[in-house]
Amino acid sequence: MSALYDPVILFHARSEKNRGEVEEPRLRGRGFNPACGDEIFLSLRIEGERISHGAWTGEGCAVCLASASLAVEGVRGLDRQEALDKIRAFYRFVGDETNSPGPDLDPAAWSWGEAAALKPAFRLPGRKDCVLLAWRTLEGLIAGPAAETGPAQAGD
Ligand SMILES: [Zn+2]
Numbered sequence: 588m589s590a591l592y593d594p595v596i597l598f599h600a601r602s603e604k605n606r607g608e609v610e611e612p613r614l615r616g617r618g619f620n621p622a623c624g625d626e627i628f629l630s631l632r633i634e635g636e637r638i639s640h641g642a643w644t645g646e647g648c649a650v651c652l653a654s655a656s657l658a659v660e661g662v663r664g665l666d667r668q669e670a671l672d673k674i675r676a677f678y679r680f681v682g683d684e685t686n687s688p689g690p691d692l693d694p695a696a697w698s699w700g701e702a703a704a705l706k707p708a709f710r711l712p713g714r715k716d717c718v719l720l721a722w723r724t725l726e727g728l729i730a731g732p733a734a735e736t737g738p739a740q741a742g743d
Pocket of ligand 1: 620623624625647648649650651716717
């Protein structure tokens with residue numbers, strides 16, 4: 588069975604589970620992958636330093652959409668630094684050598700749960716950016732300083 592048709596990938600790509608936009612105040616970011624046409628919008632609600640909620644909307648391939656769902660789910664409940672550590676450990680977890688920072692971030696320190704389905708997807712031809720898009724977008728969002736308070740621009 589191809590990793591493209593992994594039940595976890597298909598479920599998260601189609602499910603409403605993590606889809607939508609969190610209420611303000613929030614951080615919001617867009618990710619675009621021209622190679623595949625994937626476009627996602629992520630939003631996070633941060634209370635104190637903790638990410639209390641996260642959601643996504645967008646259009647794209649199943650791998651990208653599932654990754655967005657799993658990424659926002661994966662950082663929920665973490666504080667900002669923990670979330671950044673986990674995202675950076677994720678790069679190493681899937682085998683991404685380009686974005687992996689420092690040797691300290693041990694993927695084994697984190698529980699990956701359903702996000703483990705993204706590891707075989709990362710190895711599919713042409714799917715690396717589909718897997719990474721949401722995590723890179725999330726990393727930029729969490730590392731950035733400002734909370735956005737404007738109206739949603741996620742289209743439909
Ligand atoms: Zn894609």
